[in-house]
Structure formats: C-alpha cells, structure tokens
Amino acid sequence: MPKILVTGGTGFIGSHTVVELHNAGYEVVIIDDFSNSSHKILKQIEAIIGIVPECVALDLCDESKVNEFAAQHPDVAGVIHFAAFKAVGESVQKPLEYYKNNFYSLINVINAYKRSLSLVFSSSCTVYGQPDVLPVTEFAPTKKAESPYGNTKQIAEEILQETCAVTPSLHVISLRYFNPVGAHSTALIGELPIGVPQNLVPFITQSAIGKRGQITVYGNDYDTADGSAVRDYIHVVDLAKAHVAAIRRLEAKKAESNYEVFNLGTGKGSTVLEIVNAFEQSTGEKLNYAIGPRRNGDVEKVWGDVTKSAEVLGWKAELGVEDMMRSAWNWEKYLKDNPF
Template sequence: MSKILVTGGTGYIGSHTVVELHNAGYEVIIVDDLSNSKIEILDQLEKITGKRFDFEKIDLQDATAVENFAKANKDISGIIHFAAFKAVGESVEQPLKYYKNNFFSLINLLTSFNKKINFVFSSSCTVYGQPDTLPVTESAPVKPAESPYGNTKQVAEEILLETASTTDGLKVIALRYFNPVGAHETALIGELPIGVPANLVPFITQSAIGKRGPITVYGNDYPTPDGSAIRDYIHVVDLAKAHVAAIKRLDTNTDTDSYEVFNIGTGKGSSVLEIIAAFENSTGVKLNYTVGKRRGGDIVEIYGDVSKSKEELNWKTELDLNEMLRSAWAWEEYIGKNPF
C-alpha cells in the first residue's frame, strides 16, 4: 500500500497513528526532531507491531533538510502532519517560537513535496473558541484565537486551503479534534508530557501515582450541571484511526474537494468533575483534588457534532470514557516502572 510520512511520529498522537497505519497495511516513515518526545518510542512501537519503522531526526524548520528528505523519498504518497509546538501557556509567553516552528514546518513540507500528495493536518477544536451553539459543527464560525498556539492552527488551515486550491494534485483533510486521552491497550505507548502536564488527564494520573500534588479543579461555578467546565474527550486510539480513515478517503475518492474539514470527537461532553469520578470508578484509585478559581482563557463548554465524520469518513469512536481513563492509568503505572 501507500507510503505515508508521519511528522511528529514519536509523539503522543503520532505514535498511536503509526500503529494504526501499520495495522491497516500502510508503509510508514517517521520524522521527528525529538524536542518533545523520546527516541525510545521507536522501541515501543517495535514491541507492539514487530516492525522497526524507518526514522529520521529532522527539524522541519530547516528548509534544506526537508528538501533533501523529499528528494530521497519520492515514493511518499501521503503526509500526516503532527509536528508542532502545542502548549497554550508557553505560546502566550513565547509567541515567536510558535509562529516560527509551526508555520515554517508546514510551509517547508508543502514546498518540498510539490507534487501530487495527500495531506492530513492535525488541527484543533480551539479554532471554534466558545461556540455560539452546541454541538459545534464544521460550518461554525472560526472565532478569534485565544492564544498564539490557537492562532497557528487557524492560519495553518488558511494556508492549506489556499495552497490546495491553487496546487494541482494536492488534497488536504484537516481534522479538528477535541481532547485526546488514554493510551494503547498494551500500555507500551501513551502521553508522556515533558515537565508539568498542561492537560487534565496526565495531571490526574501523575497526581494519583505521586508525581504531582493535589489536582486543582479550575472553577465550579460555570453554568454547567456540576459547575465545572465541559470538554469532549476522545480515546487516542480512536483518534489515530480517524487519521487512517482520512488517508483512505484521500487515496480512494477522486471526486472530493481539494480541501475538507472534519470534527473528530465523541459528540458528548464530560465535565472535569465527571472525569475525576470516572477515573476513580474505572481504576479504584482515589484522587486528592481541590477547587480553585476559574483559569483565564478557559471556555465553559465545547463538544462536537461528528455526524459528518461518521458519514463521509466512515469513522466513529469505539472506546468509552472508562477505557480512556483505565488505559491512561495503565500507561502511567508502566512508565513509572519502566522510565525512559
């Protein structure tokens, strides 16, 4: 089958997508600069799949390196682009770091692979801000970004739309996904944040295992059933399979638009307090948490309408919230005993 380049393929979502591409019969090559991931993930992928994946350490900001890589790999037919900086708080503190990396990486890929190519872009529900109506659909307006990180996703989508409309043979799918959590069923790969986790679930698991102190619930006075903020959480394996579905659509459908957007989520929102309760129920581990003030920049509630993805990508989620949290805990226990 087709040869697929996965940028950021040793990262959290990238590594799970590599596994699902392999399971679907694709040949995979990984590029990563290892700035936010570990080379040992290649060993973990080999344990899961029995395959040692081709890997090159490249900083995609380096235009010459990307061009040389493209010339040496002319048989690549598809790119799944995860490689980007992604911490919202850091992007506020260091906006130029985010604009330079996230834009130059994308532009260098599009410039170097200037032939017929299928391109799947890792976008985000952050482009919607606080939606006017829920569940949010792909036709909802893109709101002004709350952070430089969010802005890079919005502008990257614009770059891809405009490039695809003027480049013969370039076909793009942007996947706007919600909150990925969980880990592979083997517990051999999972989310491995460097430093203090910015996301809820890895902070929960690190708190539960003793790496962190009590969990802070940022606000219990939102206009939601239990007062805490609501998000759409999706199992990372379901998310990885959505990328495979997108590549298959680009491979097989010749009459689709050159640029398409899909929501990738469960279509259901869960509150912070519901996540805490589900973790305790699915693992038997009690959590220590306190309630603090609302955090600046946080929206009240978001979850997606995923009917378009079900109908046109022939994709839907299979793993529930309990499995998300059980697998996240299994990964935390594994990495605690087998640190990289």
C-alpha cells in the same frame, strides 16, 4: 501499500497513528525532532508491531533539511502532519515560539511535496473558540482564538485552504480534534509530556501515581452542570484510526474537493469534575484535587457534532470515558516500572 510520512510520529497521537497505519498495511516513515517525545518510543512501537519504523531526526523548520529528506524519499504517497507545539497554557507564555515552529514546519512540508501531495493535517477544535451553538459542526464560523496555540491552528487551516485553491495537486483533509486522552491497550505507548503536564489527564495520572501534587480544577463557576469546564474527550486509539480513514479517503480520491474538514470527537461533553470521577470509578484510585481560578486561554464548554465524520469519512469513536481513564492509568503504572 503506499508509504506514509508521519511528522511528529513519536509523539502521543503520532505514535498511535503509526501503529494503526501499520495494522492497516501501510509502510511508515517518521520525522521527529524529539523536542517533546523520546527516542525510546520507537522501541515501544516495535514491541507492538514487530518492526522498528524508519525514523529520521530533523527539525521541520529547517527548509534545506526538509527538501533534502523529500529528495531522498520521493515515493512518499501521503503525509500526516502532527509536528507542532501544542500546549494552550504554554502558548500564552511563548507566542513567538509557537508561531515560528507551527507555521514554518507546515510550510516547509507543503513546499517540499507540493508537486503531488495528499496531506492529513492535525487541527483542533480550538479553531471554534467558544461556539455560539453546541454541539459545534464543521460549518460553524471560526472565532478569534483564545490562545496563540489555537491561532496557529486557525491560520494553518487558512494557509492550507488558500494553497489548495491555487494548487490542484495538493489534497488536504484537516481533522479537528477535540480532547485526545488514553493510551494503547498494551500500555506500551501513551501520552508522555516533558516536564509538568499541560493537559488534564496526564496530570491526573501523575498525581495519582505520586509524581505530582494536588490537582487543580481551573474554575468552578462556569455555566455547566457542576461549574467546571466541559470538553469532548476522545480515546487516542479511536483518533489514530480516523487518520487511517482520512488517508484512505485521499488515496481513493473520494474527496468532494481538494480541501475538506472533519470533526473528531465522541459528540458528548464531559466536565472536568466528571473526568475526575470517571478516573476514580474506573481505577479505584482516589484523587487529591482542589478548585482554582479559571486559566487564561480556556473556553467554557465545547463538544462536537461528529455526524459528518460518521457519514462521509466512515469513522466513529468506539471507546468510552472509562476506557480512556483506565488505559491512561495502565500507561502511567507501566512508566513507573519502566521509566523513560
């Protein structure tokens, strides 16, 4: 089977995608600078799939190093590009770091392989901002981003679309994720934030295990069922399988154009308080939480229309919120006994 390069392949979504690519018969090579992950993830992946995938440690913002890698790996048939800074709140505080890292890395990968490249790009529902109509479809207009992180995804998509328009050898699928959560069923890989988690579910699990203090629910005055913000949460294993489906579509040359976009979610929104309740119900653990003010950069509510992904990409999410919470908790308990 073809060799697939996974940038950021030891990260949360990347590591799960490496596993699913292997399960589908692909050879995988990883690039990661380990700025937001651990070298130990490679051993965890080995425990799941039986082999240690090839991994090269380098900074994708270093153009010469990326070109050197491409020269040494001319047989790469496709790239799944995860490598990026990803925290909404942090991006508000460090916008220049986000723009530099997220753009330079993407541009260097494109230039290194533009002779012939099939690329799956890790995009985000943040490109929609606060949609006028819900559920939001791929045809909805993008709006001014609520955060520098969201803006990097909007501009990256523009870079890809405009480059595809003048580069017939470049074939891209942008996958717009909603909110990935959960962990592998083995509890050997999962979300591993460095420092204080920026996302809801890892903060919930770290609070429940005693590593963090009280959970803050940012806002209870939104126009939603219980006043807390609404998101479309998707299990990371479902998300990983969608990347395999995208690679297969590019490999089979089934794309209608050399730039396509797909939403990846469950098509159902859940409030923050519903997620808190789902965690308590699925694990039996009580959470200590309090209501706080709204957080800069957050939108009120968003969930996706995933019809196109089902009908065109041939992919559909299968795991529910309880599976997400239970697997995330099992991963957190594993970390307590096996610290990284």
